[in-house]
Amino acid sequence: MAVSKWALDPTHSELQFKVKHLMISTVTGQFKVLEGTVEADGEDFNNASISFSADVASVDTGNNDRDQHLRSGDFFDAEKFPAIRFESTSFQLAEGKLTGNLTIRDITHPVTLDVEFAGTNKDPWGNHKAGFSVSGKINRTAWQLNWNAALETGGVLVSEEVRLLAEVQFVKQA
Numbered sequence: 001m002a003v004s005k006w007a008l009d010p011t012h013s014e015l016q017f018k019v020k021h022l023m024i025s026t027v028t029g030q031f032k033v034l035e036g037t038v039e040a041d042g043e044d045f046n047n048a049s050i051s052f053s054a055d056v057a058s059v060d061t062g063n064n065d066r067d068q069h070l071r072s073g074d075f076f077d078a079e080k081f082p083a084i085r086f087e088s089t090s091f092q093l094a095e096g097k098l099t100g101n102l103t104i105r106d107i108t109h110p111v112t113l114d115v116e117f118a119g120t121n122k123d124p125w126g127n128h129k130a131g132f133s134v135s136g137k138i139n140r141t142a143w144q145l146n147w148n149a150a151l152e153t154g155g156v157l158v159s160e161e162v163r164l165l166a167e168v169q170f171v172k173q174a
Contacts, residue, residue, distance in 0.1 A: 004043060006130060006170035008036035008052070013168040015054055019140075020159035022151065029061035029070070031084070038130075038170050045117065045130070050088035050098065056081065074147035081105045093117055098134065104143035111138060113164070128172035136164045 016030045033055035040048035056078040059070050071078040081104070088100035089110070099112045118131035140146075140162050149157040 002042060004040050005173040006038040006040070007173055008034060009129065009169045009171045010034050012129075014166065015168075016165045018163040018165065020161070022157060023155040023159070027061060027066075029059055029067075031055065031058050032060050033058035034168075036168065036170070043120070044093075046091065046093040048088070048091050048093075050086070050091060050100065052086040054084045056084060075145050077105060086111075091115075102138070102143075104145070107143045109142050111136060130170045130172070132166075132168050132170075134164070134166040134168065138162050138164065 010033070013034055013036075014030055015034055016028055018026050018028050021027045031054035034053070036050070036052040038045070038048050038050050040046075056076045057071060059067055059076065059078075061067055061070070070076055073080075076084075085103040086100050087103075088098060090097070090099040092098075093115070096115050096117075097112055098115045099110065101108045102111045113134050113136035116133040118133065120128060120130045122128055139160050141160050147158070148160075151157060
């Protein structure tokens with residue numbers, strides 16, 4: 001069976017993260033510059049090989065001061081570690097599970113994410129597209145994203161748990 005190759009369509013894709021702030025509200029951010037590929041057996045995405053990266057400098061939470069802090073050595077250290085990378089080790093489409101190695105700050109840990117396959121379709125220009133919703137949770141301290149501040153009333157400024165949400169569309173390569 002022929003291998004089909006797919007490339008991320010960045011204009012129709014997004015990667016967000018959500019983290020509790022002050023233990024009472026949630027801050028949402030996203031990475032604006034994304035790349036990704038999928039290699040699959042024919043049109044079946046089960047066991048596909050998936051590679052994904054986000055440009056750390058493109059982090060955007062809607063607040064410039066916070067974004068600069070996230071790019072600093074307290075968090076992502078964008079100058080030293082410019083990309084977040086994911087390489088799949090298993091994709092079980094029927095079970096909706098994507099497992100792979102997530103690398104942040106050159107530290108790699110295995111993660112399992114939930115995936116919903118939205119299907120395939122052709123756009124008005126004849127491009128064959130595939131859509132996926134991806135979600136999961138990580139503990140940021142596993143990647144040495146340790147910065148925090150204790151609150152007078154107990155608890156911490158920034159939760160260790162980070163929710164990941166991606167809506168991605170891939171375009172089949174000729």
